Amino acid sequence: MATLLLPSHAASHRRVIFSGGLNQPPPDLLGSTLRAESRRQRHRPIAVECRATTRAKEPAATSAGAAAPQALAKEAHKYFDHAVVSVRAGDGGHGAVLNMPLGPSTDAPKSRGGGGRVDKSKSKRGSGGGKKVAYKRNYDGSVSLPVGGHGGDVVLYADEAEETLLGFHRKTRYCAKRGGNVGATGTLSSRMHNGFAGETLRVPVPVGTVVRRKKGPVLADLARPGDEVLVARGGQGGISLIDAPEYRRGKAMALSPNVMRDVTDKALTHGQPGEEINLELILRVVADVGLVGLPNAGKSTLLSAITLARPDIADYPFTTLMPNLGRLGGDPTLGALQFSSGATLADLPGLIEGAHLGKGLGRNFLRHLRRTRVIVHVVDAAADDPVNDYKIVREELRMYNPKYLERPYVVVLNKIDLPKAQDRSSSLAFEISSVGCEEVHDKHASNDKINENLIENRVSEDDDKELGDYPRPQAVIGASVLRHIGIDEMLKEIRTALGKCSDRNLQEP
Numbered sequence: 397m398a399t400l401l402l403p404s405h406a407a408s409h410r411r412v413i414f415s416g417g418l419n420q421p422p423p424d425l426l427g428s429t430l431r432a433e434s435r436r437q438r439h440r441p442i443a444v445e446c447r448a449t450t451r452a453k454e455p456a457a458t459s460a461g462a463a464a465p466q467a468l469a470k471e472a473h474k475y476f477d478h479a480v481v482s483v484r485a486g487d488g489g490h491g492a493v494l495n496m497p498l499g500p501s502t503d504a505p506k507s508r509g510g511g512g513r514v515d516k517s518k519s520k521r522g523s524g525g526g527k528k529v530a531y532k533r534n535y536d537g538s539v540s541l542p543v544g545g546h547g548g549d550v551v552l553y554a555d556e557a558e559e560t561l562l563g564f565h566r567k568t569r570y571c572a573k574r575g576g577n578v579g580a581t582g583t584l585s586s587r588m589h590n591g592f593a594g595e596t597l598r599v600p601v602p603v604g605t606v607v608r609r610k611k612g613p614v615l616a617d618l619a620r621p622g623d624e625v626l627v628a629r630g631g632q633g634g635i636s637l638i639d640a641p642e643y644r645r646g647k648a649m650a651l652s653p654n655v656m657r658d659v660t661d662k663a664l665t666h667g668q669p670g671e672e673i674n675l676e677l678i679l680r681v682v683a684d685v686g687l688v689g690l691p692n693a694g695k696s697t698l699l700s701a702i703t704l705a706r707p708d709i710a711d712y713p714f715t716t717l718m719p720n721l722g723r724l725g726g727d728p729t730l731g732a733l734q735f736s737s738g739a740t741l742a743d744l745p746g747l748i749e750g751a752h753l754g755k756g757l758g759r760n761f762l763r764h765l766r767r768t769r770v771i772v773h774v775v776d777a778a779a780d781d782p783v784n785d786y787k788i789v790r791e792e793l794r795m796y797n798p799k800y801l802e803r804p805y806v807v808v809l810n811k812i813d814l815p816k817a818q819d820r821s822s823s824l825a826f827e828i829s830s831v832g833c834e835e836v837h838d839k840h841a842s843n844d845k846i847n848e849n850l851i852e853n854r855v856s857e858d859d860d861k862e863l864g865d866y867p868r869p870q871a872v873i874g875a876s877v878l879r880h881i882g883i884d885e886m887l888k889e890i891r892t893a894l895g896k897c898s899d900r901n902l903q904e905p
């Protein structure tokens with residue numbers, strides 16, 4: 397139920413439904429309806445309690461926010477890591493136009509009949525009544541006039557409780573509250589206070605969210621829990637002005653420079669509008685190790701074998717649609733200088749040939765490798781051509797971001813419990829480990845130190861490179877993650893790779 401103030405001409409053509417029914421107003425509103433009717437005839441604004449049939453206009457849906465709820469439920473993997481939202485900070489509250497308290501009778505212009513007519517009741521309270529009016533003062537001695545409250549800011553912060561950006565497709569607009577107006581009107585006094593500041597709107601996003609202006613620069617990378625960014629600043633509150641008649645302006649000016657000279661000055665009392673901005677939110681999961689491979693290679697099974705994560709596992713491709721995260725415990729046997737603390741593993745959806753062109757689940761989830769330091773490449777050793785499968789995935793990584801191929805990686809030749817794989821596992825391991833070259837990364841690292849200009853050239857260099865020009869795997873391990881064969885060896889290699897690699901900031905194309 398809302399109270400609307402309808403001008404008579406508007407009410408005549410606007411359909412209004414009373415909460416009791418379509419045409420029958422409830423008895424308690426009947427009186428007000430009749431009164432409203434009689435006022436309408438007199439062409440005056442009327443106040444009626446009503447509920448408009450037309451719903452408040454929905455905020456314009458952004459392109460990403462236009463996803464229907466059904467699509468969100470069915471194809472969450474398309475939306476979970478990207479969203480476009482608009483945020484609006486609160487407007488500043490308004491200041492006020494204040495009158496000067498009436499001064500002593502002698503304060504009135506003498507020309508108006510030797511003191512003129514002064515309201516005695518008011519003059520008692522003025523300085524003319526013998527009582528001095530006290531004001532709040534600024535440091536410079538001028539009278540402190542109240543200001544409107546600052547509009548609420550909008551802040552995004554990384555919250556571990558949030559996992560995806562799906563919620564930002566359901567709600568695409570976020571508005572902070574406006575600042576409070578200066579409550580007092582009328583006469584300037586010491587009891588006046590500033591308008592209340594609008595509350596800051598704090599919006600939680602998943603850890604790893606990159607916040608950027610829509611089609612603009614990156615504003616923040618909220619990579620750690622608690623990271624936050626102020627995306628829209630609330631409007632400043634309006635100032636207050638003293639309104640004094642011409643003959644008292646001099647005195648008013650002595651109190652404060654904020655004296656209204658003209659009616660247009662009133663605009664100064666209006667609060668400033670809050671900032672409004674369209675934002676693109678991009679989630680890049682935060683994980684130390686990324687699991688990649690063709691669909692059905694056994695990535696999810698591997699994740700569940702070495703962490704407490706329980707991803708969906710099934711014997712059909714693309715069971716994994718969104719990255720699953722698992723936490724790998726630290727290895728206390730390693731020394732303090734080794735990587736002994738825990739690490740996070742991300743199981744990515746399966747890649748297929750042409751993924752970088754949008755085939756299969758496409759290329760977008762490859763962005764989730766960006767923050768990983770080590771890649772674990774899972775190959776189904778019982779597949780028809782495991783070496784070719786291995787090359788397909790490496791090639792897709794190269795097409796997405798050649799820098800991914802420079803990261804330390806471990807190949808897990810999985811499913812060696814199957815007879816088809818058992819016979820050939822050692823020859824497969826040999827073939828795979830011979831694809832690539834030695835020390836490419838170290839060469840680049842030293843180039844970086846020598847001449848940073850070479851980095852640009854390297855991008856074009858990378859285009860000409862083939863898989864054989866990138867580093868070989870750190871280790872190729874035969875394993876059966878389902879039967880827990882080779883797990884310890886694999887963990888040892890992963891930890892060694894984590895311990896060796898530096899936290900390099902690789903650029904996404």
Ligand SMILES: Nc1nc2c(ncn2[C@@H]2O[C@H](COP(=O)(O)OP(=O)(O)OP(=O)(O)O)[C@@H](O)[C@H]2O)c(=O)[nH]1
Binds near residue numbers: 695745
């Ligand atoms: N025999 C055998 N089967 C395995 C092994 N590891 C996984 N599997 C089976 O392979 C099938 C696929 O396993 P997943 O872990 O879902 O494979 P995935 O790579 O995550 O697949 P996507 O989600 O499609 O990317 C399941 O039926 C697993 O039980 C293994 O070591 N041996």
